[in-house]
Amino acid sequence: MRFEPEAKHGANNGLNVARDLLEPIKQEFPWISYGDLWTLAGVAAIQELGGPKIPWRPGRIDGFAAQCTPDGRLPDAAQGADHVRNIFYRMGFNDQEIVALVGAHALGRCHRDRSGFDGPWTFSPTSVTNEFYKLLLNEKWVWKKWDGPKQLEDKKTHSLMMLPTDYVLIQDKSFKKWVKAYAEDEQLWFKDFAAAVSTLFELGVPTQQFVSSEPWILKGSDEQ
Ligand code: HEM
Structure with a gap:
């Protein structure tokens, strides 16, 4: 870069x-x-x-x-589970590590003028928490009606977002198992996230x- x-x-x-x-x-x-x-x-x-x-x-x-x-060679947020696996398997990661890494989306937000997507994933975008997994599992996610790229919004407040590649983490059974585990146990996620980021x-x-x-x-x- x-x-x-x-x-x-x-x-x-x-x-x-x-x-x-x-x-x-x-x-x-x-x-x-x-x-x-x-x-x-x-x-x-x-x-x-x-x-x-x-x-x-x-x-x-x-x-x-x-x-x-x-x-x-970088992940494309508009694509599905096969693409995400292709990108991360090439780097030597498995499904558990993929789910652990994407939990970084607890932080920050998408910007219209950068990726084209818009909005934060959580209500606390300057804290590293397992909220990304909790919200992904527990909120109802609907496709946002707008003129931008396909993304999801939470039905309740319309203020949070998920990328298509985030959403596949609960659509794919092998990924979803780990979303559940990390939603239930923040310490487990911290441990696995630290190890995966270190490898990355x-x-x-x-x-x-x-x-x-x-x-x-x-x-x-x-x-x-
Ligand atoms: C399937 C894999 C991934 C995809 C498709 C993806 C895609 C994206 C996109 C589109 C944005 C928004 C950029 C913008 O508009 O400013 C973003 C932001 C971000 N991503 Fe990812 N990402 C992936 C994996 C990761 C990983 C592995 C990490 C770190 C371990 C990460 C950390 C972040 C952070 C912290 C932000 C917020 C940046 C900001 O607030 O400016 N992402 N990602």
Whole structure:
């Protein structure tokens, strides 16, 4: 994402906002790679917003423009279970890990001018909770009538949203089992989410060859 082709991939829309916020930190600490800075910011954000501590270690080496991935390898929110499995199985994840990862949609929202979708998934979009799973299971979801891309809204308040790829998590039996488990047990989700995010953030990092350190656990801003 440091280079034009990948920075401009549709599925990366809006991530320029986060990259720009981190640029002054890169300027102050130029020895950290962009890859390490961005994943470190991710684990710091998750734990500071009330989520689990994600084991993290440095080692991601910044590549060159010629190494940009082709477009189309990121998940497309408009598609179904087969697509989601294709994308995540290729990276080595199973159904349980897919469901655990997408629970990150407890945070934040969709933006009309970025993905085209609109609205938050939960009523507490700056807290890492298992609300995404609870709402997905317990609310009634109906297709939103609007001129934007196909998405769902909660029938009760019309203020929350689900993407088609979120909705397949309760339509597919193998996914739904894990939605139920994580809706019932936030600690179980925290544990599985931390493990899956850690794996995701180390994909492509040459940990075996170059990085011998045990993963780090960051101290919280409220800890000494
Ligand atoms: C099937 C897989 C996934 C699809 C199709 C998907 C799709 C999307 C889309 C369309 C948005 C809205 C972007 C915007 O309009 O600003 C979004 C936002 C977001 N996604 Fe995902 N996502 C997926 C998996 C994940 C995973 C694995 C994570 C992290 C572990 C994640 C974390 C987030 C967060 C935190 C936001 C909110 C961003 C903001 O508030 O600006 N997503 N995602």
